[in-house]
Amino acid sequence: MSDVTYYVALPFLTDEDGSPVAGAAEECQTSAAALRRAEILAHGAGHIGAIAFSRSGDPMTGEFGDAKLLRKFGNVPEDLSAL
Helix, strand or coil: CCCEEEEEEEEEEECCCCCEEECCCEEECCHHHHHHHHHHHHCCCCCCEEEEEEEEEECCCCEECCCEEEEEEECCCCCCCCC
8 A cells, every 4th residue: 555644733722730732533524624623622712722743654654754744733842843
């Protein structure tokens, strides 16, 4: 099977200590859809921001490349490597 690209919108919230935490990721059909969804999520109740990203790989082998940030919206952590 060839590589597949997934597009994702990921909101951020704050925990009880006020630290940013990732919310539930939402898979989208296209990069444009992920950008639109992330922008909407960034303004959602309780959300402080959101990102849109893509990730490509082979689902049959489970091998995927690093995520590629498409855009940040709102207040999201600078270091996203821990996600």
